[in-house]
Amino acid sequence: MKFTHYITSVFVLLSSFLVVSCSSTENIAYFKGAGTKQTAPQQAINSYEPLIQPNDIVSVTISSLSPEATQMFNPQSNTGNSNSLELRQLDGYLVDKNGNIELPILGVLKIQGLTTEATSELIKSRLTNYLKEPTVKVKFLNFKISVLGEVARPNVYNIPNEKISITEALSMAGDITIYGMRENVLLIREENGVRQFARIDMNKTDVFSSPYYYLHKGDVIYVEPGPRKVYASENRTYQVLTVLIGLLNVAAIYAIK
Template sequence: MKKIIIPVIFSGLLLTSCASREKIAYYQNIDQTEIVNKKFETKIKNDDLLMIIVSAQDPVAVQPFNLMSNLTVDPTNQAGGGQMQQQLYLVDDKGFIDFPTLGKIEVANKTKAQIVDDLQKRISKYVINPIINLRIMNFKVTVQGEVKMPGMHKINSERITLMEAITLSGDLTNYGKRDNILVLREENGEIKSHRVDLTKADFINSDFYYLKQNDVVYVEPNKVAVNSSAVGPNVSIYMTAISLLLTTTALILTNTKK
């Protein structure tokens, strides 16, 4: 009987073994890591959708510098009502937008503050104390792989960290590799990749701590997940069967001793 129970117990331990703390915990060496506080500002990219509203004390004076709003009709409203929707500026493949009255303006690879300052200087020639409100309307990141809620996340704040994006996805599953997170980023028409180790706090100082619009984060499965998939989709049934077998064997041994 002992020859039977030992391999059964060993198999159960293999299937139910837990990963070590070194492979699970985040920021493990943060006490020994010097965090560099650096200012991060999102830069405008090609294909960004921008909402730019110009206002001033004299609303009539700024009308030539604003796109006309569209009336969006609700088909379910029998009265034919709708609501006004602000038109957006699409950054073209050369990094320009076509601005009313001012014409073509280059915005790609510039921060919001730089664009606002440029527009204020240009419009101040025609309007007293213009106020520029600029927002990126299609800022999004995608998180895939071993997270609890994979998907695309639309970001309203226009700035998000890698850990915030992972948190929006419900955090990593127990099967996600925390020391080899893949970040895909498009820059100047080229796709670049970078690996991030979340178990070491020094990734906070990297250029991939803050995500940029359209970044893709992929969490690879660890060996436990790969081995589980090799066992098959019925691994939970196997685990239950092994547990029952262990319990039954223990009862038989106990009764035999009596």
């Protein structure tokens, strides 16, 4: 009878442990229900186009049919073709507190509130008096996002193409760890002096229609640790297994007797 009692106790504890372990996997999968049934196409999400603000750093590259004349409008580079952001920023233009940059010969230009494409067109229109068929390419040198918390590689990431979604950002950071709360990802956004906080459920397909799907320049993604992290940090899993092993040993002793 004692042996049966111990075996029953061990079975109950093991069953409880397995139930907890299995139920904890329910919140791991992304985009639950996607593809399980035919759904109407979702409305397309407009891509985010960042606007130039004070303290931004932009690169301006000018070319034309006259390379000699064009050289006057391009600053001399001391960094060659370096891929280092810090070095490349030395060749950029810092937008001052009034939203202006100062270009050689063209002078001061107000570019605050413009996209890089609109800024390119503005500079191009000013160059027509100096260059034949000029082309202008303007890019951000400080388009970056931060991914923090329960991800494999938390870091600040520079985005050269000025466009990134939250799913791409999490992929760059090596994905959310097993301990991260996928259903409650925090996004912090600050624009025009206003800070916003948004919660995003990565378990649901609604994320694709969210206004926060495409990230803005300077966005911060924070993945909070869930109960599993606390559980692991307190070594509770180890403690439970230790107790179970002890009970199994006792049961084995009684079985021998």
